[in-house]
Amino acid sequence: MNFIIEAVVRAIKELYQTDIAAKDVNLQETRKEFEGQVTLVTFPYTKLSRKGPEQTGTEIGEYLKANVGEIAAYNVIKGFLNISIANSYWLGQLNNNILRDDFAVIPSNGKRVMVEYSSPNTNKPLHLGHVRNNLLGFSLAQILTAAGYDVVKANLVNDRGIHICKSMLAWREFGNGETPESSGLKGDHLAGKYYVWFDKAYKQQITELIEEGQTEEEAKKNAPLIKEAQRMLQQWEAGDSEVMNLWNTMNGWVYEGFDATYKTMGVSFDKYYYESNTYLLGKDIVEEGLEKGVFFKKEDSSVWIDLTEDGLDQKLVLRADGTSVYITQDLGTAQLKYDDYQMDESIYVVGNEQDYHFKVLFLILQKLGKSWAQGLYHLSYGMVDLPSGKMKSREGTVVDADDLMSDMFETAKQQTEAAGKVDGFGEDEKDKLYHTIGMGALKYFLLKVDPKKRLLFDPNESVDFQGHTGPFIQYTHARIKSVLSRAGYNAAATHTQAELDAIERDLIVWLTKFPDTITEAATSHSPAIIANYVYELAKTYNKFYHEKSIMQAESESLKQFRLMLSAASAKVISKAMNLLGIEVPERM
Known part of the structure; x- marks a missing residue:
């Protein structure tokens, strides 16, 4: 909404003879209970206008409506100026932006990021905790790639x-x-x-x-x-x-x-590192730290760093017998990774029980003067519980990843058949669909929650076709594809529409948010932002589908326009779900 920001800057200049910077204009999404799509908080400008927030909002609103063709109306609620943008603007966004092949294709920013995830031990299979780790890491890599980064997906295997x-x-x-x-x-x-x-x-x-x-x-x-x-x-x-x-x-x-x-x-890696090859690397860095005075030796020859002035404690970096500890290895591996790829950012996807460890690791590397240490980031995530309770791997009661995924396929099969969504499917097609829905349910449930939060995973709830779930979004995509197929939609043709219904406009508004949502998710390191965006988009499409007839539209032109809007919705749903590592079926 840069054109509104620029217009507000001009309004303040002309109304109150004051120059303000574009960065000082704070626009928000209008709350659902009010008319409008964009809201400007007017309180910061009352000192300039020497008037109350409502009168200030009215004056700015009148200026915007009179001078900006894309602004159709406004209303002021206390200190909030709610701006309604003209239908012509939204139609232009649909035809000239959303429908383009390069919509939401963000150009390269020239930066490289490594995302390290999975990090399994070779003494046992992957479990539910690893599932969240892998899904977070892979999805974040997808999102960062979409946001213009050159991404390296790495796996450090604990094999010794x-x-x-x-x-x-x-x-x-x-x-x-x-x-x-x-x-x-x-x-x-x-x-x-x-x-x-x-x-x-x-x-x-x-x-x-x-x-x-x-x-x-x-x-x-x-x-x-x-x-x-x-x-x-x-x-x-x-x-x-x-x-x-x-x-x-x-x-x-x-x-x-x-x-x-x-x-x-459905996850993959570009580079594997093995602890058996890296566990000795940190010893050179320990020597470097001793030479720089960052580390110190105790009488027993063990090597330490004193971080008490940083609010932490003293940390052992090399045992008295010269053997490595975990932090030793991680120092060496961090240097090796940077030497290999010279990345601008290195993200560690590791559970929150290691929060302290990574604070220490990053701080030591900064004190050692590593220029790249400022680009280190710990994507800390919470534990996943099942209704039956916490996992305990050494007692053999671990929630095994393979068993969990197999159970998800079976749950998807039962609920899909009960919902009558596989009529006319062959057996192979059914099996593929159960896999797609089962994995979509699992991935979406684990990714829709902010990574930092602990969550309770309920397999049955995750496969609800009507809830805040992956299968609901997958079914929405399949529904759109079915409509387009039955209507014989011609994707090459474009169709204009003079007027927009409120729900049609709302759907276009949601579609326009996709590129900014990708950028926000990448910056926040949170796939949950994409997950919740695509759910709201699917909800909005379903509201549109139920309120507005497509096949029996009042005119052929209106029918084709609504088909075009449906095709755009399917495209964005598919792209958003792909960023979560989730497939969307063509039919259900």
């Missing part, structure tokens, strides 16, 4: 450490040579099975040692299994061939399993 050795040791001790082929299990599920077995056997050993008179703390340290797992980790770090062969074999199983899950989920 004591937790990986636990699965390896349990398989060696209890596996009897079991493989994904012999067991019929996906490789990541097989590794997870032995991770759970380790935990159960370890707890049993702890119980036995406590019964023999050891304290719980002593028992945890002295249990034979944990000692053997620690020895296996030392062997791995020493490059023991037998341990390395087992590690490569089991990781290979897991990667194959992950790839299948990612494919079903």
